[in-house]
Amino acid sequence: MSPSVPPALDRPHFIGIGGAGMSGIAKILAQRGARVAGSDHRESETVDALRALGVTVHIGHDAANLAPDTTAVVVSSAIRPHNVELAAAGKRGVPVVHRSDALAALMSDARPIAVAGTHGKTTTTSMLAVALTALGLDPSYAIGGELDAPGSNARHGDGEVFVAEADESDRSFHVYSPEVAVVLNVELDHHANYASLEEIYQSFETFVGKIRPGGTLVVSADQPGAVELTSRVRGIGTLRIVTVGESEHADVRITRINPRGLTSEVTVLLDGRLTTFTVSVPGRHYAHNAVAALAAGVAIGAPAGNLAAALAKYTGVARRLQLKGEAAGVQVIDSYAHHPTEMAADLEAIRGSAGDSRVLVVFQPHLFSRTRELGAEMGAALALADASVVLDIYPAREDPIPGVSSDVVIEAARAAGGDVTAEHDKTAVPALVAGMAKAGDLVITMGAGDVTDLGPQILARLES
Template sequence: MTPGLPPAMDRPHFIGIGGAGMSGIAKILAQRGAKVAGSDARESATAEALRERGATVHIGHDAAHLAADATAVVVSSAIREDNPELAAAAERGIPVVHRSDALASLMTGLRPIAVAGTHGKTTTTSMLAVSLSALGLDPSYAIGGDLDAPGSNAHHGEGEIFVAEADESDRSFHKYAPEVAIVLNVELDHHANYASMDEIYESFETFAGKIVPGGTLVVAADQSGAAELTRRVRDLNLNVVTYGESEGADVRIQKITPRGLTSEVTVLLGGKLLTFTVSVPGRHYAHNAVAALAAGVALGIPAHNLASALGKYTGVKRRLQLKGEAAGVQVIDSYAHHPTEMNADLEAIRGAAGDSRILVVFQPHLFSRTQELGVEMGQALALADASVVLDIYPAREDPIPGITSELIIDAARSAGADVTPEHAKDAVPDLVAGMARPGDLVLTMGAGDVTDLGPKILDRLSKGSDAANESN
């Protein structure tokens, strides 16, 4: 099955083409034969991967980058109104398309699975993409993170299934009409766009209402917000399938057995027990795998085949990704930036680490999130043996007076955590090298550029080890 190009998307220009969501759509369009161009704030491996696929990628934002023959300009909610390329599009009458509309258009004529939830979307979408590919179904997919290499966040497949990460942050997931939707959890986040849990529930109800008539909603049974959503959508024309450890779950998790950096999961599905391996540690990821299993079964894929294929998933970049080891210290990267995610990843690492110390380098993400959840972030850091807390990564936001990393640091110390503030990111490798000793695990954590520190910490640890060996 080879869908054609969506209307007006044969020569698209992407503003912020290097972003996780934008680059995936650009890649699929390029694979379908579009003449793709775009710009990004800085050079990156993703930008280079797009060039290798035939896209034109400019660095920096300038009206001159918008080609004369561009048929549409694709933007995300992060693009500001004063962007010069956006202004040029308005002056020239070029249609401006939100990335969610572009992604929705790519699903036309296919069987979409949309993965939503406050946490776990990227992992669960990746699990589905990998397992369906392992079964030879060649799905198309668009994921918010790279599987194994820059540019591997998306693929145009010849199969009939399209797996997409559905972003609730700006309500853009309302644009999709999936055959199967997954809701992993429903919590208050994205405080710049949602003022209350009622608004969150209303948004997820709207998303559920977009599922095609007779389609399936796969929803967590154990998480309170998801359970409330289930109650609210019972009157819709949907098949609702719950999963989890709760006694009444339709896909019941019977047992999760930790096995180092993997887990063995046993579920009761259709009256039969099924056991399979999840190649990432922790209860949180085991639940993600069961959600993926339930969604695949809803599309008619045999459960035992899908369970076996799920074992092929070995992780996605920034989701407890092992960056390397030096001087007996392992460095792992985590995208966790919400307290629930932080707790889940730290508990998973704690369960797999045995007696090893866990050192965290945490970079808060967004002033608004820190304002609302900073105390809970600090409390989560108490699960580590020691932490270094950086300044807030602003991303698309302007500073909020009085909101700094001190909010997190004070809460962490009140919870008994050993916390060191560090304002200079470049100083972190030396600081961590002085703290770490053989056998420790170092976790770089956050949704900003803290991920860049992993290789630098490893390099610093390696140099320290070399110097020690020379002195001996």
């Protein structure tokens, strides 16, 4: 695939360029020769990686950050309307482009694989990127997490395949037209944008309807929401549907998942042949992600046997049960899980590999709207841990909702038999956890907010 930059994105300015999704698009544009600039609220390793590519990054938001020759301002749904740079763009008549539209433009001359679902998008997209790269196909990719180093969330490749996450949270995945789409699961989430599960189904139906003629939908045969979606989209034009999972009716059927410590050995029946490969992260849900990646890669034309072997080269992605280190005999692991299904899956995976070790969780609820709707389920999931510390809600893009706090999570966890400590002062957590942990324990920092910053601090406290 020859590099191309849409004229409107020749000299773009990204507001919030340090974010996972935004930085990836900025990186690909820079690698294709665009003169990229942007702003973020703080310095970070991601910002350093962008600067190494020649990207101009301003810290702090200011109307003066927009260069006179800026061709477009790129935003995500997290950018508030009153942002000073966004307001300046409006006054100057500079086009404003949503992140998803920018990504769609970059994929327009490629063979896109778009990975969607309430959970598992980053992992599955990463697995595909790593495996297709190992096969020498040189794909482009845009991932919502780092593979192995800051700035590794995206890359422009010279191959014809482009692998990307398709984010349903704000319906922005409706702008993509993939050749292959993956739907891992469908559940109610993002309550600020969806009023009901029915709205979620309708949104995913729209996404599936954008698959290119003759394209393929890879979809779970096990998860109830995905099964319902499949029943709704059968018969769409020339769409080819490939179901994956442990169901005996799955087109790509998982016949065995054999846990082996922090890895799994997975056997699948594909086109009448059994194929066994290793998944280098623990947990049944990650095995399912790997099989979905296998089916998507085969749908785009990769040989099944070679692709299965290449999937074993995937060793994880930042914040997805990522081992941060060990001190005083205590391992500290970071988890991005913030929806109850993800929380339970990660805790069950750790339980399956931890043996007799105690599992301690530091959990930070993410978003007031999600906590209002799913706080009780979050608490029930936390009860799977031996003990947990619950922080205040991380607001992200939301304003507080009266009466909604992390107390709903704490009360539900205690009602389910969980040993829970409330901690409103995040700076007190490292000492608190170090006092709780004993040699042989596993500590998990869990949530989509800045709880991830506590892992190194807990390790430092354990070492002191």
